[in-house]
Amino acid sequence: MGETKSEKRSLFEGEALPHLDSLFTTALYLTRNQEEANDLCQETILRAYRSFHQFTIGTNCRAWLLTILHNLFRTNRSRAKPEHVSATVEEFERAIETESLRASCAQANPEDIVTAQSFDQSVQRALRDLPTDFQAALILVDLEDMTYKDAAGVLDIPIGTVRSRVSRGRALMRDALRLFARDRGLAGVET
DSSP states (O other): OOOOOOHHHHHHHHHHGHHHHHHHHHHHHHHHHHHHOOOOOHHHHHHHHHHHGSSOSSSHHHHHHHHHHHHHHHHHHHSSSSOOOOOSSSHHHHHHHHHHHHHHOOOHHHHHHHHHSOOHHHHHHHHHSOOOOHHHIIIIIIIIIIOOHHHEEEEEHHHHHHHHHHHHHHHHHHHHHHHHHHHOOOOOOOO
């Protein structure tokens, strides 16, 4: 790319800026905090602009940006305090059950529980509580509608690993939502 600064900026704006909503949504899911998501998006756009000479026009700009975002997130996470990741499905299920029991003790009335926490919030919580690797794959494939191939590129892992993580992540989500439905006495809820 041998453009002038204004041409580079115009080209960058045309290619990258249409994907800001997608970047912010992904950043919000990853960070679970609006301020951190804003910071992550700003840093991603800044890095993308600085590296725009490496981007090939006509290729998938959203995947390129999400790759930068995901790499920044991983780097920032590794510098921050380590987050507890469930080592096994059983450990994850125990954590979900413990949280469910804690919520049941806090409010004894089933109607209060259902009104205090909607099903949508339980989906958000189940996604948030997934191990980070499964969460990232699910966000890219199911929420960002990326192909397995593009998600593999963003995560820098083989496509088979993405498929496996999405499958296992969906199974963990189903189990967590079944626990939610059972604990809330929501008969007939299909998860």
